[in-house]
Amino acid sequence: MCGPEFITETTRQKIAAYAAEFRKVTRSPFGADDEIGMLNLLSVESAREVMRRADGGAAIDLSVDMFVGMPSWVKAGDPPFQQWMTHTPAGTVLDDLTGAGRAQNELVSYSGDAVSMYTHTGTHIDTLNHFGYQGEIWNGFSAAQHLSSRHWTRCGADRIPPIIGRGVLFDVAALHGVDMLPDNYGIGADDLRSALRRQRTTFQPGDIALIRTGRMTQWPDPRRYIDNSPGLNLDGARLLALAGAAVIGGDNSALEQMPANDPENWQVVHTYLLGEAGVPIMEIVDCEQLAAESRYEFAFVGACLKIRGATGAPMRPLALPLIR
Structure with missing residues (x-):
């Protein structure tokens, strides 16, 4: 189960992707002051339920270590660690x-x-002020009104709550029978649906999606890990957003297929998920142990550094296997 055909009308009204307009920022269904988008789909009840089933003694660390010389985004002039x-x-x-x-x-x-370091170094979350359109970010907050000389006053990392919910792994590399997807492979909706069917797993509104390309097998080689990465394309991003993903993470450097298959937008998935769908993004998430143990469903626990106004922040997410 994954996609708009499984969403009730009541839930649909809470998912911003259904109101999204092409290359326009979306107003939040959670009100004019909302700064966290689809993280609002996380609930106390669902967190308690998944933690009730979690094995706290078998936590899997989904983060990478940080060190001088590590792979990081420096192509736009941002500083290395x-x-x-x-x-x-x-x-x-x-x-x-x-x-x-x-x-x-x-x-x-x-x-x-x-x-x-750049705030988007190592395992981290992208906040909803990271990308938008025409000088605006999620919920219509504009740079003219909400960007100070140091940081955004809206949608920063300090607004992101601890993320506790049901996590689902989409092992797309395993679906295709490879350790790593080919360079620049675009993961679309059919890949995601097929991965769920292969795994006999469902995806529900408010879940945390993790996508495995196998790129982490190249860590920590800066050239092989960063350049020409396979990743989510716009078709795949739309499926997950419409399915009610609270947050989407990947094991590659930018979540999305790089370079993007769009001559007009070099960050087509980022702008869509952050600006139109209100879905925060996690990057450089190590999914290798989850895949090796066939842990397709788990309790996800993660919190980022509360850096005021930041467009991203390091985090150390954990996956807790569910007791069967």
Whole structure:
């Protein structure tokens, strides 16, 4: 079960994709102040139910580690991940920046470090202010009224709630009998429906969709992981949005097929999901263990850093297997 034909009229009215107009931002069905879109489909009841069935002792980490030289989006001039020491035990003895004195500094071995990175580095979530159309983002918030000198005042990462719900893996690579889909392969609606049938899995409104292309098998090679990635195309994105996905994640660097098969829009899936359908995106989600264990249905638990106004933020999602 996946698609608009399975959606009731009451639920349909809550799914923004049904009101979407081509290349226009959509007003939220949850009101003029809404900043989280389809995350509103998550409910306390569904979270409690899926957690009741979850095996907390067998959590699967869906995130990647972060390190200097890791694959990251730098093609548009954004900074790579950097990390450096701000305090070392021997250095503290010499510079005595704390003013504690040599004796205490020799006793107390003090280490500290700092990082610098693009907010879309590593496993992360894209918020609804990341992409839109004509200077507007989700729900009609405009840059003219809501973009300060530092960040958006609407739809930032600080607005994203903890995400707890039923997760569903779409193992498209396994559907085609390969470890990894070919470069630039576009995952469409037929791929997603066929993956569900193969897995004997259903997808319901409010679920979290994870799409496996197999690209994580190339991690951490920056060239092989980033360039010409297979991923979701507009046809596939529309199916999931109309099916009521609360959030959609992928194991590749941009969720979508790259480069996009659209001569007019280089981020056709991003603009559609974020601007038209109100569906946040997760990227660089490691689905390999889920696939290896055939965990197609699971409890998903994830929370991002609450960076005020940010267009994206690192997160560490977990999949908890369901007790059969």
